[in-house]
Amino acid sequence: MNNLYYSPTTDCIAMTLNELRYIVTLAQEQHFGRAAERCFVSQPTLSIAVKKLEKELGVSLFERSKTRVQATPLGERIVAQAQLVLEQSAAIRDIASAGKDQLSSPLSVGAIFTIGPYLFPHFIPQLQRIAPDMPLVVEEGYTATLRQRLRKGELDAIIIALPFNEPDVVTQPLYDEPFVVLMPADHPLARQEQVAADQLSQDNVLLLGEGHCFRDQVLEACPQLQHSIEREAGNGRIRTAADGSSLETLRHMVASGLGITVLPMSAATASQYASGLLVTRPFESPAPQRTVALAWRASFPRHRAIDILRDAINQCQLSTSD
Numbered sequence: 001m002n003n004l005y006y007s008p009t010t011d012c013i014a015m016t017l018n019e020l021r022y023i024v025t026l027a028q029e030q031h032f033g034r035a036a037e038r039c040f041v042s043q044p045t046l047s048i049a050v051k052k053l054e055k056e057l058g059v060s061l062f063e064r065s066k067t068r069v070q071a072t073p074l075g076e077r078i079v080a081q082a083q084l085v086l087e088q089s090a091a092i093r094d095i096a097s098a099g100k101d102q103l104s105s106p107l108s109v110g111a112i113f114t115i116g117p118y119l120f121p122h123f124i125p126q127l128q129r130i131a132p133d134m135p136l137v138v139e140e141g142y143t144a145t146l147r148q149r150l151r152k153g154e155l156d157a158i159i160i161a162l163p164f165n166e167p168d169v170v171t172q173p174l175y176d177e178p179f180v181v182l183m184p185a186d187h188p189l190a191r192q193e194q195v196a197a198d199q200l201s202q203d204n205v206l207l208l209g210e211g212h213c214f215r216d217q218v219l220e221a222c223p224q225l226q227h228s229i230e231r232e233a234g235n236g237r238i239r240t241a242a243d244g245s246s247l248e249t250l251r252h253m254v255a256s257g258l259g260i261t262v263l264p265m266s267a268a269t270a271s272q273y274a275s276g277l278l279v280t281r282p283f284e285s286p287a288p289q290r291t292v293a294l295a296w297r298a299s300f301p302r303h304r305a306i307d308i309l310r311d312a313i314n315q316c317q318l319s320t321s322d
Contacts, residue, residue: 017089019053020082021152022046023061027071027079028148083152090153091299102304106135109309110149111159114214114247115292116140118266119159122316123309131308143213150297157296157309161213164295171295174313178289179221180268180280182251183260187279194284197222204259206250214247214290218262221288254278264290 018039026035026046036046054061061075071079111119120138127136141149146158147166164171181195189195189203201224208215219226250261255278268280294313296306 015053015056017086019049020085022049023053023075023079024082024086024152026050026062026069027075030069032069086152090151090297093153094297094299094301102302103131103134103308105302105305106137107302107305107309108137108139108154108156109159110139110141110146110155110157112143112146112161112213113140114208114212114264114267115159115161117248118264119292119313119316123312126315127309127312130312131305134305134308142211150295153297156300156302157294157306159292159294159313161217162291162293164293166295168298169295170298171293172310173291173293174310176289176291177264177266178282178287179218179262180265180282181260182254182263182268182278182280184254184257185276185279187260189260189281190279192281195281196284197288198224200225200260200262206253206259206261208247208250209245214264217288217290221283222262251278262288 022035022039022041025038026032029035029038032043032047036043039046050061057078059074059078060072061078063070063072110116116138117140124136124138127134139155143160143164146155146160147164149155150158150169151166159174162171162173181189181200183189189199200222205222205225207218247263247267250263251267253259254261263280294306294310300306
């Protein structure tokens with residue numbers, strides 16, 4: 001039988017998980033500054049680490065220009081393998097944590113931008129009451145970003161809107177949330193008890209910018225609005241005054257008289273404006289809605305922590321619906 005061993009004179013490539021994380025993030029961001037920010041290091045630190053790894057491997061992983069950083073064909077293959085290594089290292093941490101008290105280790109939870117600000121303030125107190133010894137780390141992000149951070153083990157669970165499909169990830173619906181129309185109190189539609197989806201195509205509807213899944217959900221629920229936007233864009237006109245970066249931005253724009261918008265119920269009821277300035281109206285049946293869900297890696301061993309998290313969210317939903 002052949003024995004494999006390392007000779008003292010054999011070249012040995014010592015890669016760290018941090019270096020692998022750097023090249024994976026850099027391949028995703030295609031920008032040293034943004035990649036360094038996501039990795040919580042300085043740009044020179046990340047740049048030096050990438051160059052060091054390239055030198056050790058003896059290949060160029062990235063093509064660099066003044067405006068862009070792009071993985072080479074060989075670099076793409078190495079980055080893909082690095083992603084698998086990071087996922088396996090996360091699985092090792094999961095296995096190790098299984099032997100500990102499941103409610104004493106920190107739990108890292110992410111939520112998309114259109115859910116986090118309206119859900120975190122309600123379920124965090126519930127979770128602290130149920131599991132007072134479990135530290136909680138929360139963050140917000142786009143679905144695509146949260147997906148990657150979950151796969152790499154940087155997040156233990158994420159709260160997203162369905163549909164959401166990811167291999168080796170368990171997804172469980174939490175609750176359904178209806179959409180409502182937010183408008184100034186003196187808007188003509190405010191005289192109605194309900195609003196039909198096709199009525200929005202006649203108004204200036206403010207939407208989130210590209211990349212937000214809630215924007216896509218609104219356009220899917222109101223197809224006439226999508227057709228109207230495409231038609232007016234073809235005529236060289238822009239329907240919306242601007243794309244909002246957050247639901248709060250949309251609310252401020254409506255309050256400023258720039259138009260109307262569609263919000264999930266939790267965001268619509270969190271207004272800080274004086275009574276009588278803005279009103280909401282439900283859609284006619286069948287009213288559009290989204291399903292909010294919890295997702296976690298199938299290999300994540302802290303089942304009790306996931307159960308507690310789900311219970312806290314369900315309890316705050318029951319209390320806010322009373």
